[in-house]
Amino acid sequence: MGAKLGTIFARAGHEVVFSYARSEAKLKRLARAAGGKARVGTPREAAQNADAVLLAVHWLRFDDMLAQAGDLSGKVVITCSLPMNADDTGLVVAHTSSGAEELAKRIPGARVVSAFGTIPSEVLFGVYAARRRARRPSLVYCGDDRKARSVAVKLIRDAGFDPVDAGPLRIARYLEPFTMLIAQLAYEGKGGPQLAYRFERYRK
Numbered sequence: 001m002g003a004k005l006g007t008i009f010a011r012a013g014h015e016v017v018f019s020y021a022r023s024e025a026k027l028k029r030l031a032r033a034a035g036g037k038a039r040v041g042t043p044r045e046a047a048q049n050a051d052a053v054l055l056a057v058h059w060l061r062f063d064d065m066l067a068q069a070g071d072l073s074g075k076v077v078i079t080c081s082l083p084m085n086a087d088d089t090g091l092v093v094a095h096t097s098s099g100a101e102e103l104a105k106r107i108p109g110a111r112v113v114s115a116f117g118t119i120p121s122e123v124l125f126g127v128y129a130a131r132r133r134a135r136r137p138s139l140v141y142c143g144d145d146r147k148a149r150s151v152a153v154k155l156i157r158d159a160g161f162d163p164v165d166a167g168p169l170r171i172a173r174y175l176e177p178f179t180m181l182i183a184q185l186a187y188e189g190k191g192g193p194q195l196a197y198r199f200e201r202y203r204k
C-alpha cells in the first residue's frame with residue numbers, strides 16, 4: 001500500500017519520502033521508479049517535516065514503527081492499516097473499537113484519519129490511470145480533525161477516487177470490517193483483486 005500510494009502521490013506532484021522496510025535498496029528503487037520529488041528517509045526523517053504521514057504497516061509492526069517515527073504530535077496521520085492478526089485471517093480489534101481509534105489513543109497529539117484502507121492495493125494504479133473519467137470509484141474516510149480530513153480529501157482526489165465522508169474516527173470500527181468484505185470479494189471472488197466500489201444516491 002505504501003509503495004503504490006507513495007508512487008501515486010509522487011506522480012501527482014507531492015514530495016514523497018519512502019520509509020520503513022527491511023531493505024533500503026528496495027526503498028531506493030521505489031523512490032527512483034516513482035520519480036518526481038520522491039526520496040528515501042528514516043521514519044523520523046519522513047515524519048519530521050511532512051504535511052501528512054501515511055501509516056501502511058502491519059498492525060503487529062506498529063510499536064516498532066511508532067518508536068522509529070518519534071514524536072507525531074500535531075501531525076496529520078493517515079492510516080490505511082487494519083488491525084489484523086499475525087496470519088492475516090481476522091481483525092483483532094472490532095465492533096467496539098478499531099485499529100484507527102487504538103492508533104489515535106497511542107499518539108494522542110496526532111491528527112489521525114482513516115483512509116485508503118478499504119480498497120485492495122492491486123486496484124490503485126488502475127484507478128489513478130482512470131482519474132479523468134467522470135465516474136470515479138468512491139473511497140470512504142473518517143476522522144475527527146478538520147485539517148486531517150481536508151488533507152485526506154485532497155490525497156484521495158489526487159489518487160483518482162471520489163472521497164466519501166463517513167464521519168468521526170469512531171466510524172473506522174465499521175470501515176475496517178467493511179474492508180474484510182472487500183478483501184473477500186477481491187481475493188476470493190471471481191473477478192480478481194482489481195476491485196473498487198462506488199456509492200450512489202438516488203433521488204426521485
Ligand SMILES: NC(=O)c1ccc[n+]([C@@H]2O[C@H](COP(=O)([O-])OP(=O)(O)OC[C@H]3O[C@@H](n4cnc5c(N)ncnc54)[C@H](OP(=O)(O)O)[C@@H]3O)[C@@H](O)[C@H]2O)c1
Nearest residue numbers: 001002020021022056057058059080081082117119120121
Ligand atoms: N495490501 C492491501 O491490499 C491492503 C489493503 C487495505 C489495507 N491494507 C493494510 O495496509 C497495511 C500495509 O499492508 P501491505 O499489504 O502494504 O503490507 P506490506 O506489503 O507487508 O508492507 C508493509 C511495509 O512494512 C515493511 N516491513 C515489514 N516488516 C518489517 C520489519 N520487520 N522491519 C521494517 N519494515 C518492515 C515492509 O517492508 P519489507 O517487507 O520490504 O521489509 C513494507 O514496507 C496493513 O496494515 C494492511 O492491513 C493492505
